[in-house]
Amino acid sequence: MSIDNISLIFAALADPTRRAILERLSQGDSNVTELAEPFAMSLPAITKHLKVLEGAGLISRGREAQRRPCHLEPAPFAEISNWIEQYRKLWDTRLDQLEDYLAELQNPTLSK
């Protein structure tokens, strides 16, 4: 997955209906009719949400002609975690280096 998919994942997760769909799928595969049930929403509206989720790689859909079950895919969550982890690590590294630099300034006789 390329890095610009991260925006797609965030955008997909930004909607409460889509998050609820993912929550439901975390309990097991489901088809469109079952997924639509809790919402006062038409099947086309739910399908639109599913397309967004599929586009972000958050769900995959089976090929069975009638039912096309939806399946939750965990990889995008890991991708976001990894991505944000890099940002935390950047600051950890910076602050480690700040500590070293401050030590050096206060004790210039310390050799490396």
Added chain:
Amino acid sequence: MATSNLFTIKRTLNAPRELVWQVWTQAEHLTKWFSPKGFTTKVVTMDLKPNGIFHYSMTTPDGLEMWGKWVFRDVKQPEKLELIQSFSNAEGGLGKHPMVPIWPAYTLSRMTLSEANTKTELLLEWQTYEASAEEIDAFNRAFDSMTQGWGSTLENLENYLEKSNNFLNKIY
């Protein structure tokens, strides 16, 4: 205007507050610690005052140069520094994250230094600034431990289900 949750980092630094302030706000010092090893920091402008600008770039070992800009809002030596940070370009204009456009364009960043005997407590806080609902959501979601937990929970679930299936297939 709506904003995100705070993302915070804390450290206790083994140095007096005044020194930490100098090292954080002077270009000659910043270039010595701001970039990870292998990267270089270049300071174009450092104008430490309200509405002043810190314009800089970080170049990766591969030669990719990424520009940043801080616009200072509150400068209270030696205890508090508040600024709006954004991605930028060589001309000092506004940029979005070069690879993830949904990431907030502006982030409010606050540095607070508190004295603790001869040491200094550093508190860094970030939140979105003038962000769209989507940018706010992305920021919150990124730092939400539930998101991080969910990923590994689902992977564990998948692994478990796969193992269960394999086991059952072997029996029957």
